[in-house]
Amino acid sequence: MKRAHIAVLLVSLAAVLVGQVSAQTPPQKPSADKILQLSDMSRNGWISYGVHTTIENYENGSLKDEGVFDVTIKGMNKTLVKFLNADVKGQYLLMVDDDMWIYMPNTRKPIRITPLQRLMGDASNGDVARTRYAEDYSATFLRDEVLDGTPCDVLDLHAKRDGATYNRIIYWIAKETNRPKRAEIYLTSGKYYKSIDFNTYAEIDGRMLLTKMTITDKLRSGRTTIMKYDSYGPRNLPDKYFNKDYLEKLR
């Protein structure tokens, strides 16, 4: 009887000890794909939203060109970009999954385009239209690194679908906030193509969202592109706006 009591006591003690040990174990680190998914939230505040985007192209420090766009993103796979500059006013870019069309008001018809056809400067269509990296890339954890005083998770992203803008991205994400800090883009050949610095974030409707990023061309020195985002807000356009044939009805 006494022996039985001692056994129960030992088992209970062991259970308490094991419980304490497991309580002291740090929580398991989220997977690389989960970190990537969380980082997308600071570039996409809502499932469907609109944002005013300005692209400035610099060459050796002097402003060469500036483009202003109204971007509407619906769900995971639909983007509609309205061009606002005077010389391209009325022009639209539609992206659905991996497919793109451009509508020019003078030709009055949507034209199917290839991913390489650019909006302007060093910003590819994908830089504007495809901001949910978790949809386009699979991530693996590379290393921990402190970047400009911020502890970061460094992820290695590889395109998992044909329509992804880039083939490979090395991606720095701040550990504490899950906000992107930097991206290095590599071509299929392995050549270092461009870098993206995610410069500033601002609180909008209780969400911390990206407001400025800088793209530096690593193949042609002296060329940088600054993308600025403002007037974020939820926007839910009807599905027909993302049908190629509806483009001719847009103004």
Added chain:
Amino acid sequence: MRGCFRAIAATAIMVATSTLLYSQDLEYRLSVVDEGTLNALNKETPINYDNSILPQPYRGNIGTSNLFVSAGMFSMLLNLSTNTDNLRSPTYSYSLRELAFDYSLSGAVDITIGKKILKWGTGYAFNPTGVVEPQRSPSDPSDRLGQNEGSKLASIDYFSGRSSLTFVYVNDSKIESWAWHWGTQEFAMRAYTFLSGLDLSLIGHYREEDRLELGTNWSYVVGNNLELHGEFLGKQGSSTLYHQIIATDDDQQVLSSYPYTAMHDRSSEIFYKLLLGSQYTFENGINVAVEFYRNTEGLTTAQWKRWMKFVKFQSDIQRGLVPVDPATMGPSRYNLLWALQTLSPRGAMQDYCFGREYWALDRWGIELIQFVNAQDFSAVVIPTVSYKVSDNLSTYGRLSWFTGGSESEFGAIFYTTTFNLGIQVQL
């Protein structure tokens, strides 16, 4: 009578304009272009020997403005132009290129009533399935001066996911003497879907007292660089008018009456227009587009030669190289003028190739267009250089060089070269 129509059109514009101006979602685009032209005349061409049959200017200027305004359900596109050259006094014109009312019946169904430009083709330079759109000119596919006008139509669109269905009724009606006159009726239908990366449309078109036309167009992207597209439109028989000389062996005669007839009107032969095209974008941004176009309603090489021999015979009469009764000179001149109707900006023969290379380099744009007759290998080559001074101001220089033998299609055009220098302001 025409004045009445213009008065009503002007009232409609004013009503639409006031509606638009008081609307909160007003959108507008204004483009003003001034373009000067210098022409090197082809004085050797039998079509217009010594520039004497249909005198062409060697210099000219066109100033044109296009104002697009839209708000809510209304949209309007108004063109004002002035044209002057060394032969004529300045002319002024205006046209209401579009005035349409668009209304969403539901999230999936839209209707449009009014005058509107609809474009259905996937081709860049040719648009065989653009059955309700203005015919495109391969030497100016982007309509740089904004001259194309819409059709008077009523259409209904149904959108579902990545598909759509459109029905269009076109009627070239007019108001004359305060009375409404119905014009020729046209019915068109398009069913569009996007399937496994393929943009695919099926087209049907019927014009009153003409034939049913059926066709398809498609486009497909391969990888990051390559796009492929095509169009086909076919019908049984043809109401196209042909010069009767192409069906005779005697091309050395002076005809006494209007020579055009619909030769294949009762034919059961299938006539078709086929377009195959592609565009490729290089890593440095250079874009190359190529297209092949076949129109079996065009002239065969033998028919063209017969027509050209006939034209040359009339030209020789006018130049006094063929001794004829002086009373024949007048009718022969008419024969030359009538013969010109065989020519078309889209080409009069059957087979054509088109190429366009475009490179945007900072503020510069460099474009090279080639429009080649694949039967006689004559061509129009058009290099254009443009410079963007600012978002609102740009300039361009455009040279059109017509090359080929004197009896080839483009070698016989009125000009050997034309040069356009333009300035464009956009707001």
